Amino acid sequence: MRMLLIHSDYLEYEVKDRALKNPEPISEEQRKGRLDEVLAVFMSVEKVDEANPEEVVEKAVKEIKDVAGQVKAEKIFVYPFAHLSSDLAKPDVALEVLQKVEEKLKEEGFEVKRAPFGYYKAFKLSCKGHPLAELSRSVVPSGEAVS
Numbered sequence: 332m333r334m335l336l337i338h339s340d341y342l343e344y345e346v347k348d349r350a351l352k353n354p355e356p357i358s359e360e361q362r363k364g365r366l367d368e369v370l371a372v373f374m375s376v377e378k379v380d381e382a383n384p385e386e387v388v389e390k391a392v393k394e395i396k397d398v399a400g401q402v403k404a405e406k407i408f409v410y411p412f413a414h415l416s417s418d419l420a421k422p423d424v425a426l427e428v429l430q431k432v433e434e435k436l437k438e439e440g441f442e443v444k445r446a447p448f449g450y451y452k453a454f455k456l457s458c459k460g461h462p463l464a465e466l467s468r469s470v471v472p473s474g475e476a477v478s
């Protein structure tokens with residue numbers, strides 16, 4: 332799993348078109364979303380993660396919590412993003428991993444939104460620009476090599 336973490340004044344998205352034959356079903360309300368004062372986490376779930384999705388979820392949540400603590404972010408935007416890796420997990424595994432990350436971050440007390448999976452989306456992002464505002468992290472199941 333590769334993550335790009337951007338501490339932002341806001342992130343807003345608007346769903347434009349389907350990018351998969353069977354994208355995640357969404358309500359009208361989910362076609363647009365916005366959070367202010369947010370840690371935006373762009374996430375590519377990778378083929379290597381299929382070996383142990385549960386472990387990758389735990390490791391990703393740990394990394395996100397760590398960064399959120401450092402930048403003092405209380406809101407997290409989980410953003411499916413198929414552009415951080417050239418070896419992507421299949422969509423059904425990727426969606427499940429992202430749903431679990433969302434769920435666990437909520438259990439940890441964060442306000443969390445997750446952008447819809449399987450769509451092309453317009454988005455606007457305002458990066459805060461401080462030294463920890465732009466970070467990347469990579470997590471894989473134990474025993475697997477980070478590519």
Ligand SMILES: Nc1ncnc2c1ncn2[C@@H]1O[C@H](CO)[C@@H](NC(=O)[C@@H](N)CO)[C@H]1O
Nearest residue numbers: 350375376411412413419420425448449451
């Ligand atoms: N392994 C994976 N990890 C993360 N996201 C993944 C994925 N496989 C599929 N997706 C989702 O399907 C859209 C088309 O690839 C992806 N859409 C996007 O990445 C948008 N930024 C438009 O390009 C994403 O929602």
